[in-house]
Amino acid sequence: MKVIVSDFKKKSSILPAILVVAGLLMAFHRPIMGLVSPANLDVKITHAPLIMPSVYKVYANEDALEGKYSLFKMLVTNNSNNAAQNVTVSYQLPGYIEWTEVEKFPLLLPGQSVVVNCYPSFDQKIVEKTTASKEKVNIKITGSNIEQKDESFGIEIKGRNEFMYTFIPSDEIRTPGEYFDNAHLLTCLVTPEDPIIKYFTQKIQEKVLKGEDASVTNDDAKGIRFMSGIYYSTLISHFVYSGTSGVPATIGDVSSGVQSIRLPREVVTGKTGLCIELSLLYASIMMNAGLDPIIFLIPGHAYPGFRMNNNYYAIEATGIGGEGLADKNNPTGMMTTQQALETGMKEIQEFIKGMQSGDDRYKIIDVRESIKKGAVAMELKDDPNLRRNIDEIGQSFEQGGQKVNVQQAQNNAPNVQGDNGNNGGNRQNNEGGNNEGGNNGGNNNGGNRNAPSGFTFFQGPVTFAYPSSWHISGANSQSMPQLRNLISNSNNSAYVEVYNFPNATSGEQCIKSIQQFIYSMGANLDYQSHGQSRGYTIYNGQTSYNGGSILWLAAFKPSQNGMVGIATGFNSSTGSKYQNTVSNILKSLQ
Amino acid sequence: MKQTITKWVFTIMALFIISFGAKAQEEVKGLKQLFDVTLDELGNASVAVSMKLNASQWAAFKQYVGNNTSNLKRSMEDALPKYILTNFKYSEEEMNRTYTMKFDVNGIVKNDKNGKWTASLDTKDPDVTKLSDKEFIISQDIVSNGALLQQTQKLHLPARASGAKIEKDSFGKAILTYNIGTPVKHTIISALGVLMILGGGFFFYRNGRSKQNNLKVAKDPVAA
Numbered sequence: 001m002k003v004i005v006s007d008f009k010k011k012s013s014i015l016p017a018i019l020v021v022a023g024l025l026m027a028f029h030r031p032i033m034g035l036v037s038p039a040n041l042d043v044k045i046t047h048a049p050l051i052m053p054s055v056y057k058v059y060a061n062e063d064a065l066e067g068k069y070s071l072f073k074m075l076v077t078n079n080s081n082n083a084a085q086n087v088t089v090s091y092q093l094p095g096y097i098e099w100t101e102v103e104k105f106p107l108l109l110p111g112q113s114v115v116v117n118c119y120p121s122f123d124q125k126i127v128e129k130t131t132a133s134k135e136k137v138n139i140k141i142t143g144s145n146i147e148q149k150d151e152s153f154g155i156e157i158k159g160r161n162e163f164m165y166t167f168i169p170s171d172e173i174r175t176p177g178e179y180f181d182n183a184h185l186l187t188c189l190v191t192p193e194d195p196i197i198k199y200f201t202q203k204i205q206e207k208v209l210k211g212e213d214a215s216v217t218n219d220d221a222k223g224i225r226f227m228s229g230i231y232y233s234t235l236i237s238h239f240v241y242s243g244t245s246g247v248p249a250t251i252g253d254v255s256s257g258v259q260s261i262r263l264p265r266e267v268v269t270g271k272t273g274l275c276i277e278l279s280l281l282y283a284s285i286m287m288n289a290g291l292d293p294i295i296f297l298i299p300g301h302a303y304p305g306f307r308m309n310n311n312y313y314a315i316e317a318t319g320i321g322g323e324g325l326a327d328k329n330n331p332t333g334m335m336t337t338q339q340a341l342e343t344g345m346k347e348i349q350e351f352i353k354g355m356q357s358g359d360d361r362y363k364i365i366d367v368r369e370s371i372k373k374g375a376v377a378m379e380l381k382d383d384p385n386l387r388r389n390i391d392e393i394g395q396s397f398e399q400g401g402q403k404v405n406v407q408q409a410q411n412n413a414p415n416v417q418g419d420n421g422n423n424g425g426n427r428q429n430n431e432g433g434n435n436e437g438g439n440n441g442g443n444n445n446g447g448n449r450n451a452p453s454g455f456t457f458f459q460g461p462v463t464f465a466y467p468s469s470w471h472i473s474g475a476n477s478q479s480m481p482q483l484r485n486l487i488s489n490s491n492n493s494a495y496v497e498v499y500n501f502p503n504a505t506s507g508e509q510c511i512k513s514i515q516q517f518i519y520s521m522g523a524n525l526d527y528q529s530h531g532q533s534r535g536y537t538i539y540n541g542q543t544s545y546n547g548g549s550i551l552w553l554a555a556f557k558p559s560q561n562g563m564v565g566i567a568t569g570f571n572s573s574t575g576s577k578y579q580n581t582v583s584n585i586l587k588s589l590q
Numbered sequence: 591m592k593q594t595i596t597k598w599v600f601t602i603m604a605l606f607i608i609s610f611g612a613k614a615q616e617e618v619k620g621l622k623q624l625f626d627v628t629l630d631e632l633g634n635a636s637v638a639v640s641m642k643l644n645a646s647q648w649a650a651f652k653q654y655v656g657n658n659t660s661n662l663k664r665s666m667e668d669a670l671p672k673y674i675l676t677n678f679k680y681s682e683e684e685m686n687r688t689y690t691m692k693f694d695v696n697g698i699v700k701n702d703k704n705g706k707w708t709a710s711l712d713t714k715d716p717d718v719t720k721l722s723d724k725e726f727i728i729s730q731d732i733v734s735n736g737a738l739l740q741q742t743q744k745l746h747l748p749a750r751a752s753g754a755k756i757e758k759d760s761f762g763k764a765i766l767t768y769n770i771g772t773p774v775k776h777t778i779i780s781a782l783g784v785l786m787i788l789g790g791g792f793f794f795y796r797n798g799r800s801k802q803n804n805l806k807v808a809k810d811p812v813a814a
Contacts, residue, residue: 013797019790026783029776068671075674075696106703112632114697117672174661 038145039084039108047072047137047153049167053129053160054261055188056122057376064374065184067117071137072153074116076108084108085144089116092138096122096157099140127378130159160378161260163189176299177360183297187370188377189261189280192287195382196265199390201288204233207397214291214308220531223291223308227315228337230285234271234278234320235334237396241318242272265380269389278317279304283367295365296351303347307366311531314344314351349540352528353551356542452584460485461500461564462557465588467581470496480517482510494570494578496585499556504563507537507556514554514567518543527554536565536589548573553586621647625743631750631770633699633707640690648687662691673698705771711756711764718756718764724749726756726766 048071051059058064059071071091078084087105092098102118135157141149158164166173166181173179191197205212209229214222264281267273273281276295282304283293294305296314305314319335335343354362371377455465458472461484472487479486480499488495501510511527518525527541536555543550552569568585570578626638643651655661659680667675674696682689699709711728719727724747732739747754747768754768771777 013794016790016793016797019786019793021790023783023786023788023790026786027780029779029783062672066669066671068668070672073672073674105700107701109632109701112697112701113634113674114700115672115674172664174664 037082038080038147039078039082039110039143040080041084041087041108041141041143041146041149042077042079043141043149043151044075045072045139045151045153046074047155050156050158050164052158052163052185053122053126054163054378055185055375056124056126056378058185058188058374060119060121061374062117062119064376067119069185071118071120071155072139074118074139075113076105076116076141077113078108078110081110082145083110084146087141087143087146090140090142091118091120092140093120093135094138095135096120096126124379126157127160127380129157130161132156132158132162158258159260161262161266162258163261164258175360177363180297180361180363183363183365184370184373185375186261186276186280186295186365187283187367187375189263190283190287190293190367190371191264191377191380192284193377194263194265194284194380196268196380196386196390197281197284198288199387200268200393201285203390203394203397204229204285205289207394208233212289214289216290218308220308220311220313223306224313224341226289226291227282227286227304227306227313228341230282231315231317231319231340232337233393233397234317235337237271237393239267239271239273239278239320241278241321242274263380265386268393269386271393273317275318276302278320282315282317287367293367295367296347297361297363297365298347298351298354299359299361303344305344305348310529312348312528313531314348316340316343316347319343348530352540356526452588455584455588457588458485458487458496458498460498461559462498462566463590464496464566464585466496466585470494480514482513489578493574494568494581496566496568498564498566500559500562500564501556502562505558507539507554507563507565510556510563510565511539511541511554521545534589538586542572543569553582555586555589621739623739623741625741626746627743628746629699629748629751631748633697633701635695635698636692637695638690638692640688642686642688645687651689663693666691666693670695699766701770705769707751707768707770709766710759711766713764714762716756716764720754720756723747723754724751726754 048069051071055069058069062070071093074089076087076089084105085107087108089102089104090099091102092100097120100120103114103116105114108114133156134154136152136154139151141151163186164182166179168178168181209226212222212226212229214226259276261280262270262273262277264277264284267277267281279295279302283295286293286304286306292307294307294312294314296303296305303314304317305312307313316335317340319340321334351362351364355364452465454468456468457463457465466487467489470487470489472485482499482501483497484500485498486495487498499510499514501513504510504513508529515525515527523543523545525541525543527539530538530540530553532538533555536557539554539556541552541554543552549572550569551572552567554565554567556563556565566585566589568582570582622642624638624640626640628636630636662680663675663678666678675693676696677692677694679692680689699707701707713728713730717729719729721727726745726747728743728745730741730743732741745766748770750770751768752771754766757765757767759765
């Protein structure tokens with residue numbers, strides 16, 4: 001009987017045990033299969049052509065500039081029939097970044113793809129790197145049921161001053177402007193929080209401007225005064241214009257200009273800078289002072305400015321020149337503050353024309369906007385030696401430098417607020433200060449101007465001078481009701497329109513009405529406010545119609561019952577033939 | 591889907607801003623865009639962007655695109671640098687001044703081990719209408735350079751998606767989540783496994799009872 005019991009015990013235990021084991025295998029078949037059945041991953045990597053230390057904070061921020069500036073982007077695809085478990089992607093940049101996990105995926109289903117973007121956090125000391133070096137990025141992909149994959153690629157890390165203007169492969173470049181696709185990263189070189197720049201700004205505010213409140217009052221004239229103060233400071237402390245190396249470089253498929261750009265602190269302490277470097281310095285100082293700095297980029301040049309009350313102002317920062325740059329046209333080799341401002345404002349007009357013509361090399365860098373998008377500046381440490389340099393520069397402010405003094409610099413600045421008189425607190429009334437928001441200088445006797453040679457005065461809702469050879473006609477039934485007179489040349493390729501807008505309260509209303517009228521005629525009208533001058537609000541713009549366009553300037557001022565003003569322009573097909581004429585007409589407005 | 595939908599819109603906007611310049615600042619009012627986004631079970635998206643334009647808008651659009659529709663592809667890739675876009679297709683109906691661009695985006699939604707899928711919409715407080723457990727409509731008006739853009743995004747979730755909802759993440763951004771259960775065959779295999787475990791347990795139990803009965807029989811002197 002013992003034998004019978006033993007057999008029964010054996011037989012009765014085997015079947016349930018098999019059932020339980022098989023059941024466990026089936027119930028947990030996915031994790032078990034995952035452990036014993038390996039998955040295969042396919043990896044494709046694209047990476048940045050190089051690393052610019054000056055933009056290290058952009059690399060670290062995945063939200064900066066839409067996440068465009070990653071170290072690498074990797075597509076991982078599970079091309080096996082088994083799910084891959086706990087897939088982890090890590091990378092290392094020896095000497096800069098230790099092994100760091102980028103992303104972990106608990107489960108990658110068969111056929112599933114995931115995209116891994118790597119945004120490296122470099123240590124701040126990377127900005128101390130002054131020369132380029134070749135480095136290697138190692139990538140490791142591990143998982144519970146995958147064979148470890150090791151990938152790597154070489155990459156060049158530039159010096160902190162080297163800036164590459166585009167990362168777009170040369171065979172993908174569509175327009176000349178795309179050679180400057182990285183231009184918005186220039187704001188990483190705008191360093192308002194740099195202790196040295198702060199110190200320099202304080203010196204200007206204290207020693208040169210004797211106090212300023214441009215960002216508090218939001219007064220255009222005070223903004224101009226501040227910008228003039230920067231120019232004047234660089235002028236009297238003998239800053240000079242000088243070049244740095246800029247070389248075409250080919251890295252992988254990318255061909256671009258690589259420019260060595262000195263940091264604002266280096267420009268200050270070295271007392272020398274290129275156009276873009278001076279622009280970055282101005283932007284740093286103006287931002288530190290609470291203004292909204294702008295950098296205008298045009299083919300082959302850059303100049304600084306600011307925006308206030310939706311008006312744009314600029315100055316030709318390279319006007320400081322240097323005695324070594326003197327020639328017969330410019331015996332001193334430098335511009336006065338007034339000349340630098342006039343040149344800057346003239347350049348804005350040329351900039352707008354260039355931009356409106358569709359040339360994408362004309363770029364505006366709105367520093368605050370770029371920073372808001374993540375193109376933030378590097379962090380720089382204080383340096384007692386550099387502070388001593390600033391102190392020495394500050395002494396030249398106190399000594400007055402050359403014969404020019406601050407008061408003169410202020411008086412010489414274009415009188416953008418015109419008849420408002422009180423510009424910057426201690427500014428003297430600059431009667432008739434020439435200031436068409438960027439005109440070319442010219443005659444200016446306040447309210448008693450003389451007509452330029454060959455011009456005749458028009459007396460109507462407004463008074464101005466126009467070429468004597470032009471003829472006056474009245475409005476017709478097809479004209480805009482507010483149009484009073486049309487004065488044009490023989491073939492109507494250049495003109496002045498005289499407007500009277502009863503009940504209007506601003507120039508903006510006038511220009512909007514004209515715009516609506518133009519639209520109703522099937523054409524388009526672009527315009528931009530261009531500041532104020534002698535009580536007139538100035539606009540410039542372009543009217544485009546089928547087959548051509550007209551470039552124009554307009555000025556409106558309040559009258560007893562509304563607004564009056566003129567619009568004067570010329571057909572773009574005439575080139576620059578009437579540019580001075582139109583400019584002179586506007587200057588002659590009384 | 592982080593940043594995606596909003597960026598699509600701005601990309602198309604940018605095309606107009608580039609092509610119109612400031613020229614049509616007032617005219618572009620009421621531009622309407624439709625984004626049709628279909629998600630598959632592996633987290634990929636098929637996107638169709640379509641727009642119907644008025645005469646002047648169409649002229650400007652054609653001026654920009656011309657015969658080089660790869661400009662659209664480049665612009666879209668520029669606007670979505672974090673993603674990998676493939677299978678671009680472009681079509682237009684000149685007579686109706688309508689164009690459609692289609693493309694696929696890899697791995698736009700991510701999953702965990704429990705079958706929960708998550709995508710960030712990168713927009714705060716979107717106007718969301720839930721049509722069904724698998725379909726959403728997100729509406730948004732954007733004003734840029736004086737142009738009003740009315741966008742409608744249709745979101746189609748996978749057929750097996752359930753429990754879909756749009757919530758906020760810690761930054762206040764909208765997040766789409768849904769669940770996709772395990773496939774039927776896996777469920778059946780697992781269920782069978784559980785049944786077998788239960789069956790095995792039952793047999794162990796029954797055998798145990800039988801053993802006790804047999805022992806009782808062995809102890810019975812009569813039976814012995």
